[in-house]
Amino acid sequence: MHKERLKSKEVLAAHLDGLAARDPRLKPVIAQCEEVPLRETEDGFEGMAKIVVGQQVSVAAASAIWGRFASLMDNVCATEFLAHREEDVRGAGLSANKFRTLCAVAEAERTGDLRFEKLADLPPEEAIETLTRIKGIGPWTAEIYLLFCLGHPDIFPAGDLALQKMVGHINGLEDVPKEKETRALAEIWSPYRGAASRLMWRYFAVLRDKEGIVL
Missing domain, CATH: 1.10.1670.40 (Endonuclease Iii, domain 2)
Known part of the structure; x- marks a missing residue:
């Protein structure tokens, strides 16, 4: 293989x-x-955030929302995301569900329940299981992360x-x-x-x- x-x-x-x-x-x-x-796209919280932001909207809308979302932070990461108020983040165009999903992802990374740097070393089934334990992350989102953020070949x-x-x-x-x-x-x-x-x-x-x- x-x-x-x-x-x-x-x-x-x-x-x-x-x-x-x-x-x-x-x-x-x-x-x-x-x-x-x-x-190919970034890995870590930034890559996952980009996937979540782009779900169920057009490419043009996703790009516009992402631009506003990313401009809120000097560095798109869990720590900076958690430092922002909900109204500021949702003002960029995120739905309530997407905001809650990113909160869950950021909290999981903050507490150590999710370690993005370890996902690439796991078999894909385990990596998907790890991601889907987070509320709001389903199999499609997990697979898209592995595919485009980690470049998984299969x-x-x-x-x-x-x-x-x-x-x-x-x-x-x-x-x-x-x-x-x-x-x-x-x-x-x-x-x-x-x-x-x-x-x-x-x-x-x-x-x-x-x-x-x-x-």
């Missing part, structure tokens, strides 16, 4: 090659997608609707598969599921934007 983390375009390209060798159906998909974005967030649609499309299914079926169908792409998830998101954008296909 390739254990190189997806922290560079070169590593991603190598994993896409491995993915195509493992599942030849993906060779034309990779060719059609051209460049697949790495989408994570596939099967609860993501775009990924479900693409897995159904690749497999010729009439109905969009649910999370459990999506996860099972994506098993064939292990140990390159991190690259597969990036490819499927890119493929979704290509079909939607370039070809006008309704998904």
